[in-house]
Amino acid sequence: MSRTGILDAARPLAESSVVGRLDPRTRVLLAVLFALTVVMADNLASLTLALMAAVILAVLARLSPRQTLRRLLALEGFMLVVLALLPFTVPGRILAEPLGFAASAEGLAQAAAIALRANAVAVAVMALVGSMEVVSLGCALGRLGAPERLIHLFLFTIRYIEVLEREYDRLRLAMRARAFRPGCGPHCWRSVGYLFGMLMVRSLERAERIDAAMRCRGFTGHFPSLDDAGSERPGMLDWGFGAASCAALLLVAA
Amino acid sequence: MAHIPDGVLSNPVLMAGAVVSVAGVAFGLRGLDPVRVPKVAVLSAVLFVASLVHFPAGLASVHLLLNGLAGIVLGPAVFPAMLVALVLQAVLFGFGGLVALGVNTMDMAVPALLAGGLFRLLWRDGSSRARASLLGAMAGGGAVLLTALMVALTLALSGREFIAAARLVALTHLPVMVIEAAFTAAAIALLSRVKPEMLARPA
Numbered sequence: 001m002s003r004t005g006i007l008d009a010a011r012p013l014a015e016s017s018v019v020g021r022l023d024p025r026t027r028v029l030l031a032v033l034f035a036l037t038v039v040m041a042d043n044l045a046s047l048t049l050a051l052m053a054a055v056i057l058a059v060l061a062r063l064s065p066r067q068t069l070r071r072l073l074a075l076e077g078f079m080l081v082v083l084a085l086l087p088f089t090v091p092g093r094i095l096a097e098p099l100g101f102a103a104s105a106e107g108l109a110q111a112a113a114i115a116l117r118a119n120a121v122a123v124a125v126m127a128l129v130g131s132m133e134v135v136s137l138g139c140a141l142g143r144l145g146a147p148e149r150l151i152h153l154f155l156f157t158i159r160y161i162e163v164l165e166r167e168y169d170r171l172r173l174a175m176r177a178r179a180f181r182p183g184c185g186p187h188c189w190r191s192v193g194y195l196f197g198m199l200m201v202r203s204l205e206r207a208e209r210i211d212a213a214m215r216c217r218g219f220t221g222h223f224p225s226l227d228d229a230g231s232e233r234p235g236m237l238d239w240g241f242g243a244a245s246c247a248a249l250l251l252v253a254a
Numbered sequence: 255m256a257h258i259p260d261g262v263l264s265n266p267v268l269m270a271g272a273v274v275s276v277a278g279v280a281f282g283l284r285g286l287d288p289v290r291v292p293k294v295a296v297l298s299a300v301l302f303v304a305s306l307v308h309f310p311a312g313l314a315s316v317h318l319l320l321n322g323l324a325g326i327v328l329g330p331a332v333f334p335a336m337l338v339a340l341v342l343q344a345v346l347f348g349f350g351g352l353v354a355l356g357v358n359t360m361d362m363a364v365p366a367l368l369a370g371g372l373f374r375l376l377w378r379d380g381s382s383r384a385r386a387s388l389l390g391a392m393a394g395g396g397a398v399l400l401t402a403l404m405v406a407l408t409l410a411l412s413g414r415e416f417i418a419a420a421r422l423v424a425l426t427h428l429p430v431m432v433i434e435a436a437f438t439a440a441a442i443a444l445l446s447r448v449k450p451e452m453l454a455r456p457a
Contacts, residue, residue: 031352032352035260035351035352035353036353038260038261039260039261039265039268039351039353071347071348072348074347074348074349075257075348075349078257078258078259079259081419081423081426082262082416082419082423083419085418085419085422086415086416086419088418089414089416089417089418089419090415107415110415113261114261115261116261117259117260117261118259118260118261118262118351121259121260121261121351121352121353122259122260122348122351123348125344125345125348125352126345126348129345130345130348134342134345134346137345147280147283149283149288149291149334150279150283150334150337150338152288152291152295153291153294153295153298153334153335153338154338156291156292156295156296156299157295157298157299157302157335157338157339158342159295159299160295160296160299161299161302161303161342163299164299164300164303165303168303184309186436188309189433189436189437189440190437190439190440191440192307192309192437192440193436193437193438193439193440193441193444194440194441194444196300196304196323196437196441197440197441197442197443197444197445197448198444198448199300199303199304200297200300200327200441200445200452201444201445201448201449201452203296203297203299203300204293204296204297204449204452204457206296207292207293207295207296207457210292210296211289211293214289214292215289219288219289
């Protein structure tokens with residue numbers, strides 16, 4: 001049950017990469033457009049093209065290949081359950097009959113299409129959006145018109161995930177000092193239940209202090225953003241990259 | 255586990271999920287007083303951290319959904335809180351698709367809302383600790399069960415060929431349900447003794 005910082009995943013590794021220099025809004029919009037196009041696309045050739053485009057984006061964003069592959073592996077867990085059965089449940093031309101179950105070509109093609117789509121979107125999202133600070137993602141979503149309160153919730157949650165992770169590590173250390181080891185049984189489940197119950201009590205008390213401190217500073221639901229780097233107009237790079245990507249997406253859709 | 259990736263679900267199912275989630279998030283945000291935002295954020299951060307803890311279960315390990323507990327302590331704010339958590343998981347870890355965000359939010363938040371509402375209907379400040387843990391177990395286990403059924407249903411509605419997979423997905427949630435029931439029972443029992451006002455009124 002040990003982890004290193006959750007949000008470390010979102011530390012920009014290489015600020016100088018092409019994707020890193022884009023305006024956060026451009027990256028969010030592109031990721032959404034990419035996902036929509038890929039979900040609508042149907043034939044295997046264009047989906048393969050989309051996956052290749054996603055991999056190119058990942059290279060441009062200088063994602064760490066090992067970490068990206070590890071994340072994709074976690075995604076494949078769900079996919080395996082859904083896709084392994086498809087060749088046997090889609091009716092069509094029979095390809096093979098392992099153990100007396102008929103596997104159809106159509107089912108295999110559909111499974112391949114789904115796997116391509118899911119991986120293409122996951123890689124593109126990690127490359128475009130996952131490679132930026134989550135805080136700038138929040139600000140970008142706000143400027144793109146997401147409700148202000150939702151953005152506040154987003155930004156506060158990000159802030160406290162880090163704080164609470166440290167608090168969690170402290171409580172876990174205390175448990176380990178008392179020779180607690182996670183196992184498979186009610187004792188472990190109950191102990192971890194108490195752990196998080198306690199974490200909630202402590203964090204709520206913390207929230208009350210935060211609330212008092214923020215009222216002291218005149219917080220009334222508005223949250224002036226000091227670091228307003230993204231408020232300038234999108235630059236040449238954004239328009240250029242956007243145009244090139246839209247052309248590529250049209251190619252995929254066609 | 256309600257991390258359906260993109261490319262699996264059919265368009266009508268995606269649309270329905272998006273409509274339900276937009277309505278739920280709008281409803282949750284309207285009732286969310288700006289000065290309560292830090293409270294809701296702190297609690298959803300706890301739940302986010304907790305959902306990353308993996309429990310050993312036989313050969314594999316499982317992680318908790320925690321939507322029952324979230325529904326109890328957050329109330330209607332659970333809809334925006336779940337959306338935030340799922341956006342973070344999609345972006346940071348690649349869990350769950352972007353277009354499927356609406357369906358995934360719906361599959362997590364609707365059971366949470368129901369579990370929280372039922373819990374508050376049956377629990378009173380001053381209820382015994384045993385009653386609190388029993389209700390907690392029902393809310394925790396029930397919310398996971400409902401989420402599993404909704405994930406299965408969204409899959410099955412996307413095409414007849416997914417029905418077998420939908421059954422399998424529902425079955426894999428059963429061990430999670432047992433662990434989550436025990437976990438939520440303990441957490442709620444603790445809260446009912448230490449900070450009952452947290453259960454009486456959602457953050």
